[in-house]
Amino acid sequence: MSTMTLPDYLGDAKRVREARAPIEADPFxxxxxxxxxxxxxxxxxxxxxxxxxxxxxxxxxxxxxCGHEWTEAVT
Ligand SMILES: [Zn+2]
Known part of the structure; x- marks a missing residue:
């Protein structure tokens, strides 16, 4: 019986992706x-x-x- 310890490469990749995400000019x-x-x-x-x-x-x-969630087509 062994315990594998995986490196946190998924977390690292996620952090890199977030760091590279462009800053939204107008978030609203x-x-x-x-x-x-x-x-x-x-x-x-x-x-x-x-x-x-x-x-x-x-x-x-x-x-x-209410809090209803739905998907609507926008034009
Ligand atoms: Zn509603």
């Missing part, structure tokens, strides 16, 4: 999308958690008690 640009939440039916400024990429955006409803 496109961070919200005014739309109708399919979860609660309200007009909301949905939080864009991923995208637009540029066709679809992953959105989260900001309303307390």
């Amino acid at each position: 640009k496109g961070a919200f999308l005014t739309t109708i939440c399919p979860g609660c039916g309200h007009d909301v400024n949905a939080l864009v958690v991923d995208g637009p990429d540029p066709v679809f955006a992953d959105l989260v409803c900001p309303r307390v008690g």
